[in-house]
Amino acid sequence: MKYDRCMEIVERDAKVYSDFARIPYYPLAIKRGRGAIIEDMDGNKFIDMLSSASSLNTGHSHPRITKAITDQLEDFISYTAAYTYSEPLISLGEKLCRITPGDFEKRVVYGLSGSDANDGMIKMVRAYTGRTKIISFVGSYHGSTLGSLSLSAISLNMRRKIGPLLPDISHIKYPDCYRCSYSKESDSCSLECLRDFKEALKTYMPPEEIAAVVMEPIAGDAGLIVPPGKYVNELYRICRENGILFVSEEVQQGFGRTGKWFCIEHFNVVPDIIVMGKSMASGVPLSAIVARKEITDSLGPPAHLFTMSGNALSCAASVETINIIEEEGLLERSRELGDYAKARFNEMKKKYELIGDVRGKGLSIGVDLVKDRITKEGNKEAAAKICYRCWEKGVIVIFLASGVLRIQPPLVISKEELDRALDIIEESIQEFINNEIPDSVLDVAVGW
Ligand SMILES: Cc1ncc(COP(=O)(O)O)c(C=O)c1O
Incomplete structure (x- = not known):
């Protein structure tokens, strides 16, 4: 993916907008959105697992x-x-x-x-x-x-x-x-x-x-x-x-x-x-x-x-x-897709020690990443790197607290989009475990 136009926007932004009004994760500059898909200024497409901080439950620009x-x-x-x-x-x-x-x-x-x-x-x-x-x-x-x-x-x-x-x-x-x-x-x-x-x-x-x-x-x-x-x-x-x-x-x-x-x-x-x-x-x-x-x-x-x-x-x-x-039956949809997403994260939890807890109701899910399952100390570094890698691969997800992935896609997300996003999150988890995500990412994906 190329991010030239996004980076230009980020540079201009730094000259006018107060940085105290931001919690940085990655240089995403949005051009348009439809349903659960966002397109950035360079034409890259992303599956939105954040819904503008849970403020777009009906998705982007519902007709x-x-x-x-x-x-x-x-x-x-x-x-x-x-x-x-x-x-x-x-x-x-x-x-x-x-x-x-x-x-x-x-x-x-x-x-x-x-x-x-x-x-x-x-x-x-x-x-x-x-x-x-x-x-x-x-x-x-x-x-x-x-x-x-x-x-x-x-x-x-x-x-x-x-x-x-x-x-x-x-x-x-x-x-x-x-x-x-x-x-x-x-x-x-x-x-x-x-x-x-x-x-x-x-x-x-x-x-x-x-x-x-x-x-x-x-x-x-x-x-x-x-x-x-x-x-x-x-x-x-x-x-x-x-x-x-x-x-x-x-x-x-x-x-x-x-x-x-x-x-x-x-x-x-x-x-x-x-x-x-x-x-x-x-x-x-x-x-x-x-x-x-x-x-x-x-x-x-x-x-x-x-x-x-x-x-x-x-x-x-x-x-x-x-x-x-x-x-559109979005309450039921939130419950059904939420149960499905939780089940998939619980499958991942069986495979990766990194995931300490999966919790939530409907499509409001937290995936708690830990340094180890005994101390349960939050793994903020893992969360930052995984979120950044997800962005590079076309999924928008952020982390909260000391390392909790925030899974809140629009309720109109399709099953295929959700599956694709979950696949990418899992790939990114594997890449973190394999040490394939550089530390330099941490300068950008600062989070809360
Ligand atoms: C639980 C809760 N209350 C209040 C707020 C503040 O809402 P707003 O940003 O619209 O002022 C937020 C925003 O993140 C929130 O999550």
């Missing part, structure tokens, strides 16, 4: 999305919803209330990014409960605004030099059965991982001061960690017992990614609030908070709005996104 957007463009693009009313905004709200769990009256608030939706959620939970403390998780990423970043605990560089962040946010450990801090097995443990939190509620963190627990039902950027169901259920019970709101943060896992509309549905928990974004408008900026009506009622106008929030273009794209997911 129905393109049509919905162009139809809306011809009427009007945006007229601020702060002062006016529009049909796309309402249609979308009606659909969101229908597809989110919970048989109670709900209200929707829109934004433009997962980050701002988390900020809006923080305002709501504090206003509704009259409490200030919020619990989130170590390793989580909830966004880059000051509020959502205060919830996050993933990177020191994200927090350095900018404080103080929001007060009264505490981070507890995410339940990680693969690297259980208590060396227990999930089917026989007594949820030792919840003990510290329970102890905190008895000794130094008055539960009546806690407004909400904010949990991703799969910890995405922390390494696609799937919590045990009994943990989520027990945490939810504690919330209910103490009047603490339970927020399901679905920016990455929502909209069919895990084979259900929202990942929390896998756990039979009905959250008080769902925060969503990314894939909801198939790549057009949009986020939403869907909450019990009494929670949104606790804020008075104009507590949370942006000029462009709920704009007609984004809402029209989102309405069609929901139609596509329903009419």
